[in-house]
Amino acid sequence: MKAVVTGGAGFIGSHLCDRLVAQGHEVVVLDDLSTGSLQNLVQLEGSPGFRFVQGDILDRDLVDDLVSHADTVFHLAAAVGVYNIVDAPLRSLRINLHGTENVVEAAVRHRVPYMVASTSEVYGKNDADGLKEDDDRIYGSPTKSRWSYAAAKGLDELVAYVHGSESGVPCVITRFFNVVGPRQTGRYGMVVPRFVDQALAGRPITVYGTGTQRRCFGSVFDVVPGMLELMDTPAAYNRAVNLGGHEEVSIKGLADRVVELTGSDSEIVYIDYDEAYGEGYEDMQRRYPDTSLAKDLIGYEPTRDLNAIINSIVEHRRAQATVPQPA
Ligand code: UDP
Secondary structure, three states, rough: EEEEEOOOOHHHHHHHHHHHHHOOEEEEEEEOOOOOHHHHHHHOOOOOEEEEEEEEOOOOOHHHHHHHHEEEHHHHHHHHOOOHHHHHHHHHHHHHHHHHHHHHHHHHHHHOOOHHHHEHHHHOOOOOOOOOOOOOOEEEOOOHHHHHHHHHHHHHHHHHHHHHHHHHOOOEEEEEEOOOOOOOOOOOHHHHHHHHHHHHHHOOOOEEOOOEEEOOOOHHHHHHHHHHHHHHOOOHHHEOOOEEEOOOOEEHHHHHHHHHHHOOOOOOOEOOOOHOOOOOOOOOOEOOOOOOOHHHHHHHOOOOOHHHHHHHHHHHHHHHOOOOOOO
């Protein structure tokens, strides 16, 4: 099988490429390296059938050409990270809306099964205990740019779904809940690698708000196999499926845990949302997935608890520190 992975140089995309290549598939990565890094793909250099193409998902002709030669498409390229979204809302809207439209339209044109990566952000301010795929979405005002990501991804799901149902081309929408693991960067937000880097460097750990907001972090090593299985499961076609973890923690609790597991003497400091993200930021207080649909479809069951997830990131960061990094 020949797979195109958009955003394959990113965190989740690169782990997906690892698996696809290990399974003997040909893989073409399309990535503009805006937030991804070639460093995430060095292990695949020289693997038979692996190819990296630097390019933009807004480039219709390029996308069309790559997709026309593929047997399957995984669309993960996106403008991600809260800092990215609030700093450049227009750019993130264009990439997340039109980029997805390009990829989906090309997949449907060439009748290539496709997966579109979505996010738990689409639930917005809905903080139900165990968010289910058909639950309502609650977005804030459009004047609050932080909602641009949620709104765009929500529309991406519709684009994927409507094209999939009208064309009959298999389509899977994966809704990721705070997926974390090695290679994720804290540069654009993403609290776990930020806290780990701060702890390892002995810098203050920056908890935003009161730290009582809660998240449930999922391991990339659980989520990526889940994505692959969903693509092989006709009952999953043309629906959105939650993928994530099971252990919930407050952000203050996460900071404590990172300090404990790294043996760091970093202090924990509290920073107002306005100072962290700019005025008027609205955070979600809770985001906990119901993954029973994934369980029913593919037997999905997260296998890594929060300590294992944090430890894998710490290990990776420590190993990275011993090799020269690109500038
Ligand atoms: N956060 C934090 N300190 C940081 C970065 C993030 O306290 O240095 C908080 C953020 O405000 C949110 C949570 O951690 O409440 C998760 O943030 P992330 O950007 O990882 O994902 P989100 O769930 O917001 O999409």
